Amino acid sequence: MNSNEARALFSGANLNYSVVTQKNMQRLRTLINKQMKDSGLIKGTFSCHQRAKIREGYAEIRCRSFYFDNREAVTFNTDGFIGFAGWADEKNIQPVLAGFAEWVKETAP
Template sequence: MTLSDKLTRDQVRDAFNRNLTYADLCGIDIRALQGFIAIECARHDRKLASKGELLMLMQPSCLKKHAPNISASTERPGIYEAFLRVDGRYWQGREAVSFNGDGFIGIAGWADDNNVQPFLRGFMRWLKEWMNCTRGIPRSAIADPAAYAAALAC
């Protein structure tokens, strides 16, 4: 893969499953994921602005009813499920990432293959830089090669 290649939802799910389970996650980790996604959405808009294109203007949801919803597991350490939402120019509360109770991880199911990229890059950066994962994470998953090199140096 090169930096110009697009990630897929299945690649991200596979990278997660190779490295982690829900038992490895806590609420702080989910909030950190929200931050990585916010940064990648802003980068996506900066790239669109440099081309004179219409911005997506996505950000973590601001309304209380769309705040991160994180449920702890009662049977084991970690989370049972968690839901992150995003607001856009004309809508509020769409799925950003969902860690469903059945183990399925949903990633911006409403978005096409182009508009999902900031969510996928944010998720991969989170895996690498926050969760310290290494298996199944392609170099191209990190939008900023300098940040990727710095993460590898840690």
């Protein structure tokens, strides 16, 4: 899966930003964090920060590893764009996308 496919999955499931609540974002964080840890990537140190942040029209989940502390995992931007680990290569982004896809399936009506 790539980022565009993940965005299409979100819109194809008839989801919109109304699902970006604190509860749902914490669930998304949990799913992505599990995928990161289970992947063993980045010497097994890949994980999410504890809390998702939500502000008016914007939400984010940040991640860390042994060599970085505060990078994007997922962002719901005010312009409607959903960002996925823009720093990551095709391999390191997979846990983020897998967790997001699982969340979409759980959250979809």
